[in-house]
Amino acid sequence: MHQAPRWQDPAGLETINIIVKKLIPKWTNGLHEVQLNLVSAILDGKDVLCCTATGNGKSAVFSVPTLVLLEYSKHQRHM
Numbered sequence: 001m002h003q004a005p006r007w008q009d010p011a012g013l014e015t016i017n018i019i020v021k022k023l024i025p026k027w028t029n030g031l032h033e034v035q036l037n038l039v040s041a042i043l044d045g046k047d048v049l050c051c052t053a054t055g056n057g058k059s060a061v062f063s064v065p066t067l068v069l070l071e072y073s074k075h076q077r078h079m
Contacts, residue, residue: 007043016040019071020064031056031064039064 001003016039017030027068031039035057042065050058 007040008030008037012043013040015072016043016064016068019068023067023071031060035064039068042070 007016013036020027020030030036038050038061041048042061043067048061050061052058
């Protein structure tokens with residue numbers, strides 16, 4: 001059985017950014033560091049609270065984990 005990555009490890013963080021850059025080509029640098037930390041925590045099953053100003057990327061933080069899991073499940077043997 002294939003073991004899911006620990007998303008907060010360096011390989012998990014890199015995988016998240018690879019997937020984000022693939023699915024959202026306009027985001028050439030991937031997620032901002034704070035977004036990446038929150039997304040990886042969500043993917044690892046942790047509860048997060050994110051309070052920032054409008055336009056700071058909260059929507060991405062809570063939608064990207066779904067995109068990552070869908071893409072990862074399609075290609076997990078190759079990642």
